[in-house]
Amino acid sequence: MKRVLSGMQSSGQLTIGNYIGALRNYVKLQHLHRCYFMVVDMHAITVPQDPAALKEQTESIAALYIAAGLDPNKASIFLQSHVHAHAELGWIMTTLTHMGELERMTQFKDKSEGKESVGAGLFTYPSLMAADILLYNADLIPVGDDQKQHLELTRDLANRFNNRFGDMFVMPQPYMPEIGARIMSLDDASKKMSKSSPNAGSYIAMLDDPSVIRKKLSRAVTDSGREVKYDPQNKPEVSNLISIYSHFAEMSVAEIEARYDGQGYGPFKKDLAEQIVAVLEPIQQRYQEIRRSGEIFDILKKGAEEAAEVANETLLEVKKRMGF
Ligand code: ADP
Numbered sequence: 001m002k003r004v005l006s007g008m009q010s011s012g013q014l015t016i017g018n019y020i021g022a023l024r025n026y027v028k029l030q031h032l033h034r035c036y037f038m039v040v041d042m043h044a045i046t047v048p049q050d051p052a053a054l055k056e057q058t059e060s061i062a063a064l065y066i067a068a069g070l071d072p073n074k075a076s077i078f079l080q081s082h083v084h085a086h087a088e089l090g091w092i093m094t095t096l097t098h099m100g101e102l103e104r105m106t107q108f109k110d111k112s113e114g115k116e117s118v119g120a121g122l123f124t125y126p127s128l129m130a131a132d133i134l135l136y137n138a139d140l141i142p143v144g145d146d147q148k149q150h151l152e153l154t155r156d157l158a159n160r161f162n163n164r165f166g167d168m169f170v171m172p173q174p175y176m177p178e179i180g181a182r183i184m185s186l187d188d189a190s191k192k193m194s195k196s197s198p199n200a201g202s203y204i205a206m207l208d209d210p211s212v213i214r215k216k217l218s219r220a221v222t223d224s225g226r227e228v229k230y231d232p233q234n235k236p237e238v239s240n241l242i243s244i245y246s247h248f249a250e251m252s253v254a255e256i257e258a259r260y261d262g263q264g265y266g267p268f269k270k271d272l273a274e275q276i277v278a279v280l281e282p283i284q285q286r287y288q289e290i291r292r293s294g295e296i297f298d299i300l301k302k303g304a305e306e307a308a309e310v311a312n313e314t315l316l317e318v319k320k321r322m323g324f
């Protein structure tokens with residue numbers, strides 16, 4: 001049995017990009033391995049967050065984990081901020097990280113571009129992410145493609161620690177879907193779909209009303225052609241929609257292309273909206289029940305206790321080896 005760890009930042013509402021790239025795999029992996037899934041609320045504050053909104057988003061994402069199929073009896077589900085070892089090992093990992101390594105991170109470049117002032121936490125965030133993973137000595141990290149570079153840094157830091165202080169950490173590997181590891185924005189296929197985008201038309205949130213989902217898809221950008229064909233180089237917008245379709249309808253790209261042969265984009269986009277609604281509606285219903293019941297607080301408390309047991313042991317060993 002392997003150890004699995006991952007998490008989502010509570011920096012907005014989960015999108016179908018988060019679902020396809022990561023959450024679906026969380027649900028799958030919980031049946032196969034020892035899993036730890038958190039809401040990384042301390043990563044969310046690397047950009048300014050309104051306190052009330054942060055609290056709501058954090059609870060909302062935890063409830064969506066359960067609504068989407070995570071079982072608190074199979075996986076430990078918790079908030080990063082509830083397990084203090086994350087902040088402590090995060091600091092230690094920051095001291096092992098080189099400035100140049102952080103400067104090379106494309107996510108930092110994207111997120112800081114054009115900003116007048118950028119928080120230091122946004123820069124050092126990959127070191128905290130390394131700590132998140134190493135605390136559980138996780139082997140498999142279900143993430144989207146945007147986290148690949150951060151995961152490479154985690155491996156470098158694990159190696160660095162092992163070389164200086166003696167073998168302790170395993171090398172974590174990314175676990176990604178073959179198609180859909182990078183779902184793109186609906187309004188601009190050169191940008192990744194992101195829950196923190198200021199333009200709500202660029203993403204579909206998992207909690208979007210069916211009418212909103214239909215509207216957003218009808219407005220989704222396509223090219224001027226009419227062929228429903230998977231060709232990311234020349235038809236990035238349509239290819240992105242095909243990837244999404246493939247996940248929600250559980251159909252292969254070839255099956256989708258065949259179904260819409262000669263029909264143009266209209267019927268394809270309409271059906272895609274219905275495929276998404278069919279999957280999200282039951283999740284949304286369960287979500288409402290979970291929020292109403294208030295059970296999420298007990299689930300998170302139990303999850304944090306389970307996580308802290310492992311995390312504290314790792315932290316203690318790290319500190320011992322480093323001379324604390
Ligand atoms: P966001 O960028 O939407 O704020 P996070 O940084 O919280 O999302 O990432 C949560 C998880 O979702 C990560 O595993 C990340 O790789 C994955 N993810 C985020 N955006 C996408 C996307 N557009 N396509 C596929 N996976 C994604």
Ligand code: NA
Pocket residue numbers: 146
């Ligand atoms: Na991200």
